[in-house]
Amino acid sequence: MSYILVTGGAGYVGSHVVLELSAKYNVVVVDSLVNSSYDAVSHVEFLAKKKIPFFKVDLNDADALSEVFDQYQISSVIHLAGLKEDSPLDLYENNVSGTISLLKVMTSHNVKTIVFSSSAAVYGDATTPISEESLVAPTTADGKTKAVVEDILHDLYLNDPQWKAAALRVFNPVGADPSGLIGEDPLGVPNHVLPILAQVYIGTRDKLSIFGNDYSTHDGTPIRDYVHVTDVAKGYLAALAYLHKADHGLYREWNLGSGKGTTVLDIYHLFSKVAGKDLPYEVVPRRSGDHVTSLIANTERATKELGWTAQLSIEQAIKDLLNWTTKNPSGYHVDNYFSNGDYEANRIHTVKYPGFQASVANYGGTVVDIQVNGIPVLCNYKDLQDYKLPTNPFFGATVGRVSERLPEGHFQINGKQFVADVNEGPNTLHGGPKGFNRQYFFGPIATHGAENTSLKFAYLDKDGNNGFPGDLLTIITYTISSNALEIEYEASLTPDSKEDVTVVSLTNHSYFHLTPDKNINDTRLLLATNRYMDCDAAKLTTGTLNNWTDPDVSKPFTLGDHVLDYCFVVDEHPTGIDTRSLPLKKILQATHPRTSTKFNVFTTEPSFEFFTGDGIETKGYGSRPGFSVSPFRYTGAAYFEKWSNQVTLRKGEVYGSRIVYAFDF
């Protein structure tokens, strides 16, 4: 399997390039994260529903870079890493030394195809429209470093004609992906007119300053060539395809611009029109170095040779920018949302409110921690790696594609029999040996509301995984508020799934304990019902409902040594594959004489498993360390035809459910 390596893939243009690439290629990203956020990559993964290996590497660290080339079979490099604004020395170190280091590593791994992200800045004060034949005469340190790298690539090709090198002279990229999930992180670009206008729009900035209105243009403000970042990203793919297609080495420059000039005031008016209101601005004197009236690309070469032309309008760019900025007013950087670890295998996201916090990991979408007044109320492991222990009783995990047990793996869809992979003796438990709990999820996408913060993950369960049919895309949203964690499941077969129907029953398998006691005895409980599903010695459902009376759990009772591991049914006539619009039912309340914390569980689901944790024996825990309460479709719904409508999902339909773990304290 061969990969395209993208340097600076977490940056503004870089993340859009990675997104476009992901549809056609396998992509590895390296980025120093000096001026960017890994979240850009995780957001692209979420959008592309595709794993994008990431390495936090400074290009000047040739050893670390070499390891990436050793680990992945890299066919070509798209090189966007670099700084734009810094001291000259830092610019040269990052942009020039960094590139030389990259090219050395490429050479030593016999990788000789590169698309380099140059800049219109190499032209300095050229007369517009600027063709690639125009004199290279940069006036800024940034532009100089780009010109030096172009020279190096050219010399490299002249010296070794196997090299295929493209230099893309990008004009002014603007806008964002229409998803609003990736865009220009405003912390990184304090001086560009559009991000500034967007900040004025959302109120994080007072006004736009226009530096000089004494240029010889129709409104006195200078003309630039603005081009939608998605168009720019497509230009990178076009250049890469050109290099791949060439049957000989080459070095070639291409302009990536719209070919149209727009003044700063034109941009201002367009923005006001799209935003629906006039924003404050002022005209101030030019800054030192401001003297170029007009910079417009002549884009003939790219059109002719790459078949590339900018398609999207500035209005579209402004719409997309507003979408991105509104959804991410602080860009990727938000104070109360943390990620740590190695960006791939060990990401934990913690959202904190006063007295309440919850943490979710990408691995299994696992709820790894909930703390109430600083007291942990969840069974968990300190180290994410421990969640892979064979003795892990699904602590905090997402359970799927089908919760609970299938006898010898058997399930049916529309009367047709299927067999899932088994993982508990002869039977299948909680989705099988490679269930959702053992998968890395894409994302999260963090959304910060006034009263809560949500973390949205995606997981694509491929056709045949654990024996289940169809490509199932699941989106799980964890919403943390000041006293509750709400989990929302949404799943559907992808449009290009080969199978048109499947089975789904998802839940979360957190174990709770209201006190730090060794076990949960003395917890005072009340369930919404005592109707439960009978099961045999192997814990396989018999398909019949009974009333549990010892004790009657539908009345408040104090937990002694009672052993409970049953599916309790709150809705005996469930309908619909998507329960999310149904009212939330309180299905459990728990208190404990040694704490004032009250715990309530709500759901839209027709039933729930209640388990007192008997027999658990894993790192840090013995039997009955917590109780789990996991709302879902009837246990055995995928096995018994009479209940199958609860779990049968057809293409075009959407499976949905909600669970709320709420704490009063």
Place this chain on the structure above:
Amino acid sequence: MSYILVTGGAGYVGSHVVLELSAKYNVVVVDSLVNSSYDAVSHVEFLAKKKIPFFKVDLNDADALSEVFDQYQISSVIHLAGLKEDSPLDLYENNVSGTISLLKVMTSHNVKTIVFSSSAAVYGDATTPISEESLVAPTTADGKTKAVVEDILHDLYLNDPQWKAAALRVFNPVGADPSGLIGEDPLGVPNHVLPILAQVYIGTRDKLSIFGNDYSTHDGTPIRDYVHVTDVAKGYLAALAYLHKADHGLYREWNLGSGKGTTVLDIYHLFSKVAGKDLPYEVVPRRSGDHVTSLIANTERATKELGWTAQLSIEQAIKDLLNWTTKNPSGYHVDNYFSNGDYEANRIHTVKYPGFQASVANYGGTVVDIQVNGIPVLCNYKDLQDYKLPTNPFFGATVGRVSERLPEGHFQINGKQFVADVNEGPNTLHGGPKGFNRQYFFGPIATHGAENTSLKFAYLDKDGNNGFPGDLLTIITYTISSNALEIEYEASLTPDSKEDVTVVSLTNHSYFHLTPDKNINDTRLLLATNRYMDCDAAKLTTGTLNNWTDPDVSKPFTLGDHVLDYCFVVDEHPTGIDTRSLPLKKILQATHPRTSTKFNVFTTEPSFEFFTGDGIETKGYGSRPGFSVSPFRYTGAAYFEKWSNQVTLRKGEVYGSRIVYAFDF
């Protein structure tokens, strides 16, 4: 104490710059030695008689470079490190990335004065004479990297006006220091006319190829500006002085050229004239890229601002080049001469002939190893650091300024009493606590003859060291032939020594054993005499001569448990401070029943100490592991007025002596 750091100080121009600098400044050299030899630095030390700390550092290794800046107080940098001919990527990595790394380290150590070694190559095909105002338009990768670095330095100054940066655009440096000890290593520069002519002259090359004689010049060959490397080196000092004198930051370029143009054929004819014979040459077509007719510097700016003008003629350069090439036909690189270790504290030089080899260290000029047919015959330590052990009985060491014991340190010169520092109880032994044996020597200068190889070391014993008067410069030459090590001592008070007279008695203190036995018993010996100097219980000479009779050492005898540690006298009427022209006398012969190796010692000296090694107790050795035989002036000659003419050295006189350790095998 502040230092000038010179990068690339082991290179051709670099070594000449370091030599000129050493007269006025303390200098630290860093060099990667990728394309140069540490010997250049050790030769400069030898010439300058001054310690030049050296570090083998690639400028891209910022950590290693930082350590040098941490260790030495660097005030300014002269930056010559860089490659001229290599793949573009390696050129950029070394010249551009390396400089960026250097500038980062300088910045972090607040060192902001730099003289950069640029090149006339930045001008590309400019019209001559070329002033600094001419367009920078390099056509070679080398020239491009120089231009990029100039740009970086300029930007650096514009960004932080504390920087003082000079770029010296050097034209064609030629020639060598008149000493013939440093010059252009011909391995590094295969394409320059003068080194090639010198190689043709000494016969390591067939002929000179002249590339094209169709240029529009008086003889059809292109014109270049050749400038003596010593002049160039002085230009660096002038630029450094200019920067030091400036009361504000600056960035400025200066041409360093002669201002005169000379064709290739002109050079050829000049060379033939100086060499006294016509050398073979041929005219061949131009190489690709050869198209510049004339490159001559306009040197007005350097003359006016730096007060610098080239002084030396091309004829002088040719003479100096011939001197260098004749003395060093293979440059610094010679197969049978090795140096290893850390370049400062741990240099060992081994010269090998079939069946015989000898090794000498810079530390103490110590003979650390002699091997006969692969069998070591010297007492020594594996690790040079062990020579610093307090128990070291002067294994292989150079002994000075005065060999043997001075009672309570007393000695006299012209009837005037002096006291040396004591180091053996109340007495001074072998020159005192900081004797020659504990000093690092400069050099060596290796000279490779048809039948031998010599290693020449220098040591400057400063006035007052160990209590001895006058600055004494000692040159020691170790000449290794196919079966012998000859040691020649030469010492004189330096012209600027404050004292006009001193005492000197030098020797070598090697311990020999002809077999690997634990001790030397059974060795069969014969000394040239049994006349010895009597001494008291403290081994202090009484000043009277006797005959040693038990056994009579002037007759062959087999060593039993005899304890001998006496000064034997072969010349009872010695005259002259320089014995080198006297005939070599055989003073000892040794054989052993368990080896066929015969050992003979010769000297020009009037006496010698013979010691059977009793009481030695040091790392790896117990008592009597070897015998020492150390020719020198009478023991006590510096103490007894009657013998003082042997050791009294006046300014203008030269002390000298010779010792030969010869082996038949």
